[in-house]
Amino acid sequence: MEHIAIIGNGIAGVTAARHIRKLSDKKITIISGETDHFFSRTALMYIYMGHMKYEHTKPYEDWFWEKNRIELKKAWVSKVTPEENKLTFATGETMHYDQLIIATGSKPNKFGWPGQDLKGVQGLYSKQDLDLLEENAPNNKICKRAVIVGGGLIGIELAEMLSTRKIPVTFLVREKDFWGNVLPEPNAKLINNHIKEHHIDLRLGVNLKEILSDANGRARAVIISETGEEIPCDLVGLTAGVNPNIDFLKDSGIELGRGVKVNRFLETNFENVFALGDCAEHQEPTGERRSVEAVWYTGRMMGEVVAQTICGNKTAYKPGHWFNSAKFFDIEYQTYGWVFPQPREGENHFHWQHPDGKKCITINFNSQSRKFLGINTFGIRMRHEVFDRWLSEERTFDEVLENLEQAHFDPEFYKRYEKDIKQKYKTEHKINA
Numbered sequence: 001m002e003h004i005a006i007i008g009n010g011i012a013g014v015t016a017a018r019h020i021r022k023l024s025d026k027k028i029t030i031i032s033g034e035t036d037h038f039f040s041r042t043a044l045m046y047i048y049m050g051h052m053k054y055e056h057t058k059p060y061e062d063w064f065w066e067k068n069r070i071e072l073k074k075a076w077v078s079k080v081t082p083e084e085n086k087l088t089f090a091t092g093e094t095m096h097y098d099q100l101i102i103a104t105g106s107k108p109n110k111f112g113w114p115g116q117d118l119k120g121v122q123g124l125y126s127k128q129d130l131d132l133l134e135e136n137a138p139n140n141k142i143c144k145r146a147v148i149v150g151g152g153l154i155g156i157e158l159a160e161m162l163s164t165r166k167i168p169v170t171f172l173v174r175e176k177d178f179w180g181n182v183l184p185e186p187n188a189k190l191i192n193n194h195i196k197e198h199h200i201d202l203r204l205g206v207n208l209k210e211i212l213s214d215a216n217g218r219a220r221a222v223i224i225s226e227t228g229e230e231i232p233c234d235l236v237g238l239t240a241g242v243n244p245n246i247d248f249l250k251d252s253g254i255e256l257g258r259g260v261k262v263n264r265f266l267e268t269n270f271e272n273v274f275a276l277g278d279c280a281e282h283q284e285p286t287g288e289r290r291s292v293e294a295v296w297y298t299g300r301m302m303g304e305v306v307a308q309t310i311c312g313n314k315t316a317y318k319p320g321h322w323f324n325s326a327k328f329f330d331i332e333y334q335t336y337g338w339v340f341p342q343p344r345e346g347e348n349h350f351h352w353q354h355p356d357g358k359k360c361i362t363i364n365f366n367s368q369s370r371k372f373l374g375i376n377t378f379g380i381r382m383r384h385e386v387f388d389r390w391l392s393e394e395r396t397f398d399e400v401l402e403n404l405e406q407a408h409f410d411p412e413f414y415k416r417y418e419k420d421i422k423q424k425y426k427t428e429h430k431i432n433a
Contacts, residue, residue, distance in 0.1 A: 001025070004101065011277070015299070016101050016276060018068070024310075030070060039054070040057045040058075048133060049161055075091065076090040082270045085097050101274045103276045106294055108240075108242055118236075123238050137234070149237065150238065151174070169201065170233070173204050178202065190357060194329060206227070208223075208224070244258060244260070254268050262274070262275050266302055295324060334384075337373050337375065339374040339376045347366060361378070372394075402422075
């Protein structure tokens with residue numbers, strides 16, 4: 001019987017396993033040293049905050065895997081030998097496969113900061129990271145202050161988590177605005193203000209110089225590069241992005257770049273080896289998409305695609321229009337299509353913000369054709385399927401603005417802002433109502 005080995009039990013690997021089982025009777029083994037079972041990584045923060053227990057984050061009951069004849073092996077893979085179709089585990093044990101799926105996700109970036117490997121310094125990505133956070137910051141008596149380095153989505157999650165235990169947080173962001181390399185300035189400034197309102201000590205335009213150690217090898221303070229200021233702390237959260245978790249593949253012969261290099265069928269340079277999710281580097285990215293996409297839903301889509309190929313229906317990965325969502329404390333963010341920090345040549349941004357400073361939208365469109373290119377929304381829920389359709393139909397900015405009500409997520413219970421948004425545009429452009 002053909003054996004499919006899958007390294008990694010995140011959304012990409014598990015989706016591949018589920019769909020291969022739907023389509024075939026092949027032997028399937030999912031390998032992970034992180035946890036016994038698949039869990040929702042995006043829900044890790046809610047365990048620390050007391051909203052959920054770990055078992056609540058598992059989408060499937062523990063009996064699901066045996067019932068569906070998907071074998072689970074808890075182990076770390078230390079070496080892949082594709083010429084022999086062989087995996088070697090950290091224990092020295094080996095396993096053979098017929099086809100291999102690499103879905104090992106990401107690991108937090110480290111940039112060679114002095115002291116980055118001290119006790120009390122950690123990222124927030126894995127279940128082990130969450131367990132370590134419980135040790136490092138169980139309460140505000142053990143952890144009197146935390147410093148978070150890096151202004152991304154994991155950083156803001158960690159800030160929210162720590163604040164729920166009343167642990168003071170200093171947040172170091174190298175850009176002049178939070179997530180300023182992703183968001184247009186008005187959007188980023190709204191989030192700056194929101195972070196500060198939650199009593200986070202937000203430091204913009206600064207870099208970490210080094211982490212200082214106490215006599216026991218534990219972090220006791222950080223030093224800021226620009227000012228030399230020393231900030232005492234008991235925890236340093238390194239959240240300056242992630243990178244593909246591929247170190248164990250360096251001598252495998254599998255072609256690597258930032259991640260595992262794949263074509264549009266998610267194939268590597270070995271015909272029976274595939275890579276999915278955060279660890280895959282696309283050699284033929286679609287449109288504006290990045291070559292490495294650390295996004296939950298694209299991992300799921302890749303899992304579905306590779307299952308088709310492995311089961312005889314060779315299928316290309318076509319992710320469709322870009323979208324994403326996040327939460328900045330209690331402000332929800334959605335993006336559909338492309339909205340860059342600055343309008344590119346031939347593009348224009350229309351921005352509206354509510355007087356309360358908690359809701360805004362930014363729409364990106366072509367200045368000449370007025371083609372709708374993308375939208376950011378903060379504090380206002382919009383319907384994904386509507387914007388996906390409008391992008392496919394190449395609607396104009398004017399059509400989108402006129403029909404914005406159709407995209408509102410819950411018109412029955414939520415206050416409406418379309419009239420105010422349209423009036424702002426008319427006022428800006430001196431259009432008679």
